[in-house]
Amino acid sequence: MEIFQISDKYIDYNKDESKFVGNSSTISFPTSCDEVVEIFNYIKNSGEKITAQGSRTGLVGAGVGLVSHTMSFEKMNKILDTTSVGEEYIVKVQSGVTLGQLREHIKNINENVDFLPNPTEETATFGGLFSHNAKGMNSLKYGGVANHINSVKILFSNGDVKTISCDEKCSIASSLAEQTTMIELLAGSEGQLGLILELDVILRKTPSNRWGVMFFFNRVEKVVEFKNYVNNLLEDNNNVDLSVFEYYDKKTLDIVGEWKKTSSKLKSIPDYRSEFQSAIYLEIESELEEEIEVALMEILDKFEAEGGAESDTWAGVLPSELEKFQHFRHAVQEGGNSAIQNAKNIDSSIFKLSMDFKLQDSMLEDIINRNVEILKKSSVEYFVFGHIGENHLQLNLLPNNVDEFQHAKNILADMCEYNIKNGGTNFVENGVGKTRINCLNNVVNKEFIDNIKKVKEFFDKESIFNC
Amino acid sequence: MKIAVCVKQVPSDNKSLMDKKSGTLIRNGETSVINPYDLFAVEMALRIRERVGGEVFAFTMGAGSAKKVLIDSVAMGVDGGYLVSDLAFAGADVFATAKTLSEAITFVGGFDLVICGRQTTDGDTGEVAIALATHMNICGLPFVNEVVEIDEKNITASCDFGKHNAITKCPLPAVISVDKDCGLPRIPSLRGKLSAKKAVFPVISLDDLFDKNNNNYGLSGSKTSVLRIYNTVFETSNNIIKEGGLEFLKGKFESVKKGDL
Numbered sequence: 262m263e264i265f266q267i268s269d270k271y272i273d274y275n276k277d278e279s280k281f282v283g284n285s286s287t288i289s290f291p292t293s294c295d296e297v298v299e300i301f302n303y304i305k306n307s308g309e310k311i312t313a314q315g316s317r318t319g320l321v322g323a324g325v326g327l328v329s330h331t332m333s334f335e336k337m338n339k340i341l342d343t344t345s346v347g348e349e350y351i352v353k354v355q356s357g358v359t360l361g362q363l364r365e366h367i368k369n370i371n372e373n374v375d376f377l378p379n380p381t382e383e384t385a386t387f388g389g390l391f392s393h394n395a396k397g398m399n400s401l402k403y404g405g406v407a408n409h410i411n412s413v414k415i416l417f418s419n420g421d422v423k424t425i426s427c428d429e430k431c432s433i434a435s436s437l438a439e440q441t442t443m444i445e446l447l448a449g450s451e452g453q454l455g456l457i458l459e460l461d462v463i464l465r466k467t468p469s470n471r472w473g474v475m476f477f478f479n480r481v482e483k484v485v486e487f488k489n490y491v492n493n494l495l496e497d498n499n500n501v502d503l504s505v506f507e508y509y510d511k512k513t514l515d516i517v518g519e520w521k522k523t524s525s526k527l528k529s530i531p532d533y534r535s536e537f538q539s540a541i542y543l544e545i546e547s548e549l550e551e552e553i554e555v556a557l558m559e560i561l562d563k564f565e566a567e568g569g570a571e572s573d574t575w576a577g578v579l580p581s582e583l584e585k586f587q588h589f590r591h592a593v594q595e596g597g598n599s600a601i602q603n604a605k606n607i608d609s610s611i612f613k614l615s616m617d618f619k620l621q622d623s624m625l626e627d628i629i630n631r632n633v634e635i636l637k638k639s640s641v642e643y644f645v646f647g648h649i650g651e652n653h654l655q656l657n658l659l660p661n662n663v664d665e666f667q668h669a670k671n672i673l674a675d676m677c678e679y680n681i682k683n684g685g686t687n688f689v690e691n692g693v694g695k696t697r698i699n700c701l702n703n704v705v706n707k708e709f710i711d712n713i714k715k716v717k718e719f720f721d722k723e724s725i726f727n728c
Numbered sequence: 729m730k731i732a733v734c735v736k737q738v739p740s741d742n743k744s745l746m747d748k749k750s751g752t753l754i755r756n757g758e759t760s761v762i763n764p765y766d767l768f769a770v771e772m773a774l775r776i777r778e779r780v781g782g783e784v785f786a787f788t789m790g791a792g793s794a795k796k797v798l799i800d801s802v803a804m805g806v807d808g809g810y811l812v813s814d815l816a817f818a819g820a821d822v823f824a825t826a827k828t829l830s831e832a833i834t835f836v837g838g839f840d841l842v843i844c845g846r847q848t849t850d851g852d853t854g855e856v857a858i859a860l861a862t863h864m865n866i867c868g869l870p871f872v873n874e875v876v877e878i879d880e881k882n883i884t885a886s887c888d889f890g891k892h893n894a895i896t897k898c899p900l901p902a903v904i905s906v907d908k909d910c911g912l913p914r915i916p917s918l919r920g921k922l923s924a925k926k927a928v929f930p931v932i933s934l935d936d937l938f939d940k941n942n943n944n945y946g947l948s949g950s951k952t953s954v955l956r957i958y959n960t961v962f963e964t965s966n967n968i969i970k971e972g973g974l975e976f977l978k979g980k981f982e983s984v985k986k987g988d989l
């Protein structure tokens with residue numbers, strides 16, 4: 262068992278991609294379940310706290326320890342077993358295995374299966390992905406990572422190591438937990454309920470045909486109508502599935518445009534006109550390619566009828582073509598994070614301020630049409646992107662200095678409150694972590710918070726994990 | 729202006745095998761893609777069409793599966809394409825490939841400009857464009873990174889010769905091969921992609937060509953044959969310089985500055 266002091270050598274383990282800085286004093290890098298148990302017992306008996314950490318690609322500081330001990334799972338990085346079950350495969354991984362590692366592994370298994378939820382950050386670990394229930398662009402069809410996990414081996418705060426399978430019902434009497442399975446409860450719990458040791462990841466058959474299309478808009482006012490049209494058109498069509506439906510506002514397009522200048526991954530993406538006001542990207546899947554083509558033809562007609570130009574679309578079918586659109590989406594986060602890093606270089610107390618909103622229709626329209634007073638009045642720059650198909654957008658603020666940073670915090674809190682008042686919900690994706698915790702009390706109802714507290718108390722009475 | 733653009737189908741990865749006997753590539757249509765360099769050729773053709781008007785047609789010499797690269801070209805915006813395909817064309821080297829393409833382009837006729845990619849990712853000789861110009865007995869400009877001027881009579885282009893660019897003017901018709909610096913290939917539009925799948929491509933076979941002697945095509949018309957294919961092993965060594973390290977580095981630095989390294 263090795264435990265290290267966090268000095269200069271390990272200082273980076275006290276921050277993540279949100280640029281939030283923590284203050285853990287010690288760190289360990291277990292390589293096996295037994296080592297995790299040993300270190301856990303030692304830390305627990307010393308009366309200290311433990312923050313579980315994956316690859317620190319999190320965007321809300323959830324894996325950054327505020328106090329005591331950080332347990333990094335980056336060396337628990339072995340793929341343990343692969344079994345085939347009908348058309349599917351189950352891959353047993355240690356929780357520090359990264360998405361990129363699994364992708365490489367899949368290449369040697371079978372080219373017709375994949376880990377379908379597909380979040381974009383390849384260096385994220387399965388422990389982290391599960392703990393945030395991370396989602397890819399295609400969450401509309403495939404949901405979050407948890408929908409593709411067969412079982413989880415976890416160390417609870419009482420020292421028990423248990424393997425929880427995906428159909429296991431939750432035994433605690435809390436209205437939050439009553440209707441859920443254990444996996445649903447643990448997924449997205451941000452390292453609060455236990456230490457994840459291993460996961461059985463499900464690989465499923467990839468769709469036979471998939472088309473991806475980007476539509477660039479010259480006018481924002483047309484976006485919501487277009488979105489409603491596409492949703493209505495495809496809702497009743499049983500032959501095709503809309504798996505991705507993403508929105509990028511103008512500032513997002515600008516950020517990717519800027520990031521493109523230096524990113525080798527984006528080098529095959531051509532420049533697009535700076536006049537574009539926004540873009541929508543959708544992916545449609547089907548066993549019958551003709552059905553996709555018919556649907557896309559209708560969507561294109563609508564786009565043109567609303568003043569869009571056919572030449573302002575990009576289409577792809579082959580994996581190498583669709584990959585470009587994936588890279589584009591990934592660049593949104595990378596470009597945004599890099600902008601925050603620039604501000605942090607000026608003042609180190611600045612970190613990423615972003616929030617996910619599940620929006621009612623009217624609020625969605627207001628945000629897209631830039632009609633929200635809170636944002637109109639704001640002097641802080643921001644960008645908005647996300648799963649428009651599910652009315653689920655992410656707002657990111659880009660403060661340039663400390664004053665703007667303080668202001669940005671208020672904007673975020675105000676937006677949360679405003680969204681709740683308008684019937685929406687907040688932070689559905691990417692977690693609450695430490696950067697969003699201040700907004701929590703203002704914005705979700707008390708019953709919800711009480712329920713979360715009950716669950717935490719049930720699993721981690723002594724508040725050992727991630728405090 | 730009527731432009732021909734030459735596009736070749738190549739394996740999507742380097743796992744394809746060579747036929748040990750014939751020294752030619754064993755092609756598998758399933759895992760083949762358009763030669764990445766040819767996307768730049770298509771892009772250049774489309775940009776010239778946007779500049780001066782006209783039509784662009786893609787030509788590919790290959791098996792039936794090579795139709796896929798014509799579909800890709802039409803998806804990007806070219807007006808049509810020709811599949812140059814006949815058993816007699818199989819196993820062609822640079823000389824025979826250029827001969828076949830020149831015959832096919834002449835058969836369709838009326839072209840002012842022929843555009844090729846800089847090289848392919850399989851054969852990789854980078855010689856077809858100039859061989860094509862020779863067969864057609866017209867001017868050839870290799871490795872063009874910019875078309876400076878073009879009208880019905882002439883083309884002025886900047887050619888990349890490593891350390892130097894040569895700006896050259898030549899009369900049309902001409903053949904050029906284009907470099908990756910000449911402009912990023914566009915992503916196909918939705919309508920382009922949808923309509924390309926329905927496009928029909930005429931097949932040009934030996935019977936259509938002016939020279940019908942099959943000894944001038946394919947393996948029998950080739951001037952070269954591949955004797956052996958083998959992997960090269962690059963050995964690197966770490967030299968530890970114990971004395972005079974600074975002078976050594978200065979020397980290297982000067983070489984880099986002069987462009988010798």
Ligand SMILES: Cc1cc2nc3c(=O)[nH]c(=O)nc-3n(C[C@H](O)[C@H](O)[C@@H](O)COP(=O)(O)OP(=O)(O)OC[C@H]3O[C@@H](n4cnc5c(N)ncnc54)[C@H](O)[C@@H]3O)c2cc1C
Nearest residue numbers: 734736789820821822844845847848851852853854855856
């Ligand atoms: C490993 C290997 C070694 C070889 N060595 C030799 C050799 O030493 N000598 C020799 O003569 N041949 C050789 N060949 C064969 C030769 O490469 C090809 O048969 C011949 O087509 C030349 O094409 P290239 O791929 O080199 O084209 P390049 O000259 O690299 O291609 C330039 C451009 O020409 C156009 N073009 C080329 N082929 C086609 C096509 N089929 N259809 C349409 N457009 C096309 C494209 O625009 C392309 O970008 C070799 C092949 C292999 C696989």
Ligand SMILES: Cc1cc2nc3c(=O)[nH]c(=O)nc-3n(C[C@H](O)[C@H](O)[C@H](O)COP(=O)(O)OP(=O)(O)OC[C@H]3O[C@@H](n4cnc5c(N)ncnc54)[C@H](O)[C@@H]3O)c2cc1C
Nearest residue numbers: 315316317318319323324381386388389395396451452457
């Ligand atoms: C460029 C970029 C793109 C991104 N794209 C996406 C995206 O498309 N979709 C998406 O959802 N997210 C995305 N993210 C966010 C991030 O990748 C995810 O939140 C991911 O789930 C974090 O994984 P991690 O291994 O880095 O975890 P960390 O950031 O280290 O930790 C995240 C949480 O997991 C907990 N945790 C980690 N390991 C364990 C364990 N073994 N046991 C218990 N708890 C554990 C931590 O305590 C913490 O609460 C992106 C981030 C970046 C930088």
